[in-house]
Amino acid sequence: MNLLGANMKRYREYNSLTQKELADFLGCSREVISYYESGSRIPKIDVLNKISDIFGIELCELLEESSEMVEENLVLAFRKNDYSNEDFGEIASFKRIIKNYMKMERLITEYGL
Amino acid sequence: MDYKLDLNYKSSDFRSKNGIGFKDPIPFKSLLNKLNILCVFKPLSEEISGMVGQLESLKFMLINSNHSIGRQNFTIAHEFYHLYYDKNFKKAIVDYKNSNEGEEKKASTFASVLILPDGLIDLIPEKERGKNKITIQTLVKIEQYYQSSRTALLIRLKNMNFINDEYIEQNRNNVINQAKMLGYDCSLYFKGNENVVVGEYASIAKKLYDNEIISESNYIDYLIDVGMNSEEIDLNAFDE
Numbered sequence: 001m002n003l004l005g006a007n008m009k010r011y012r013e014y015n016s017l018t019q020k021e022l023a024d025f026l027g028c029s030r031e032v033i034s035y036y037e038s039g040s041r042i043p044k045i046d047v048l049n050k051i052s053d054i055f056g057i058e059l060c061e062l063l064e065e066s067s068e069m070v071e072e073n074l075v076l077a078f079r080k081n082d083y084s085n086e087d088f089g090e091i092a093s094f095k096r097i098i099k100n101y102m103k104m105e106r107l108i109t110e111y112g113l
Numbered sequence: 114m115d116y117k118l119d120l121n122y123k124s125s126d127f128r129s130k131n132g133i134g135f136k137d138p139i140p141f142k143s144l145l146n147k148l149n150i151l152c153v154f155k156p157l158s159e160e161i162s163g164m165v166g167q168l169e170s171l172k173f174m175l176i177n178s179n180h181s182i183g184r185q186n187f188t189i190a191h192e193f194y195h196l197y198y199d200k201n202f203k204k205a206i207v208d209y210k211n212s213n214e215g216e217e218k219k220a221s222t223f224a225s226v227l228i229l230p231d232g233l234i235d236l237i238p239e240k241e242r243g244k245n246k247i248t249i250q251t252l253v254k255i256e257q258y259y260q261s262s263r264t265a266l267l268i269r270l271k272n273m274n275f276i277n278d279e280y281i282e283q284n285r286n287n288v289i290n291q292a293k294m295l296g297y298d299c300s301l302y303f304k305g306n307e308n309v310v311v312g313e314y315a316s317i318a319k320k321l322y323d324n325e326i327i328s329e330s331n332y333i334d335y336l337i338d339v340g341m342n343s344e345e346i347d348l349n350a351f352d353e
Contacts, residue, residue, distance in 0.1 A: 083158070084158050086157075086158070087157050087158050087161060090155040090156060090157055091155075091157075091164075091175070093155070093338070094153050094155055094164075096338055097151070097153055097310065097314065097338055098171070098173055100318075100335050100338055101173075101312075101314055101317070102168065102169070104314075104317045104321055104327075104335070105171070105317070107321055107326055108317060108320070108321070111326055113320055113321075113324060113326075
């Protein structure tokens, strides 16, 4: 299992998602998720973007090696209960807004605005 | 201390800290802005009321825009409890319609008292203050003044001993027509706010763009992410 696949699996499990549920959200089959997680296939960039949105993390963090960093990011990972696929999409877009906001706040601080 | 009394104190404390009079309606959106809470309204399934969370110093909420405005207000007040008074708050909570245990129950009681303070009695004429005497005109007047759902108002009036369950059953329906016939704006009873984002999100994005820290396409992407469509985006809107 490569790092990307291992992180995908970890975030998916933390969000209490099955491979099938993640596959439904991404519009692919469960087997494809299994390939991604085992490292035998690499997701395209647009798929990675969708995956990072639903986990509420930055795309680059799917490649993050430090487990401490990964844990820190999990605070944004709302646990899935019985959301519909539509809810799932709306929640992903909400997480994206939060991610953007955090990113912008960091830039504001960094540039002293 | 009796938990209801404790929540009464907490709601008074919340009002006082935010400069809201003890009998005044809660100005929801301006309060969210003042408290710097990023609040996003999205259409969700009926059973999800909202979500609340905190990440570093950022407080954020997701509110179901498929619910009526009155119910959305209740959810926002409920989430205020989690953000400011819930000792078990764990950075991210999903609120479901029927969750009625522990801190969830406290959050709902807090919301009820916060939105509909004891001072609502001023809106009830003297002759209607006996048991089950409140008229429909008064119900509508109170819910409109405090921007509350009928359900929340009836439960609050029952807790204040003005009405009983039978009265609630008789007065929980036909709310929109009643308000309409009394000449009120009925938006309180309908869903709304879809894709509204309350907070400084767009202002911060603009500041970064104006200072050439983010590119034009970055800026546009940030606005699209909050539900603006590309035709609506006018980069010259601030030109003199």
